[in-house]
Amino acid sequence: MNDAKERNGKRYRPNVAAIVLSSKYPEKVEFFIASRSDVKDAWQFPQGGIDEGESPREALLRELKEEIGTDQVEIIAEYPEWVSYDFPEMIAKKMYPFDGQRQKYFLVRLKPGAKIDLDTEEPEFVQYTFVPFGKIFDYITYFKRPIYKKVLDYFRKKGYL
Incomplete structure (x- = not known):
């Protein structure tokens, strides 16, 4: 499962992504976004690769700890499918041999404190x-943007947002 998946001759890196809501959820719906250190003005949700033998949920908690310094979250929902996207040219070279990412999205809430x-x-x-x-x-x-829109629309239709 954690092996790169091929589609149309392209290799996709297995990855998890977290849509992090503040601890004020559900009273106040605020989304955590962050600016990357390696790409100027590139804002995104936390995400990262799934290591060999790791489940998507395990990867989610590890990546949150590595990227935002905390894994103190409550998982609210999981997007039911894997979604894929291709890297733009400027990122593709750095991510070789992968052409894009295949992601599992989670909607999480920061725990109080x-x-x-x-x-x-x-x-x-x-x-x-x-x-x-x-x-x-x-x-x-x-x-x-296209992937985020698709996933966020799903969570809205399901009544989470």
Whole structure:
């Protein structure tokens, strides 16, 4: 399951992504987004690769700890399918031999008292903010927008957002 999947001759890296809601959810719906340290003005949700032998849920908690300094979250829902996207040219070279990512999305809520710390062992983000639903796409990098829209629309239709 954790092996790269091929589709149309392309290789997709297995990956998890977290749509992180603030601890104020459900009273207030605010989304965590962060700006990458390696790509200027590239805002996104936390995400990362699934290691060999790791379940998507295990990878989710490990990646959150590595990227935002906490795994203190409650999983609210999981997107029912894997979604894939191709890397833009500027990122594809860095991610060789993969042509894109195959992702499992989770909707999570920070537990009360969870502390976000971007100063991790290998910082992936330089800054973060919480935004309402209507502001997400003012920030998110262009090539992630179609997938984010699809996943967020699903969670809205299911009544989570």
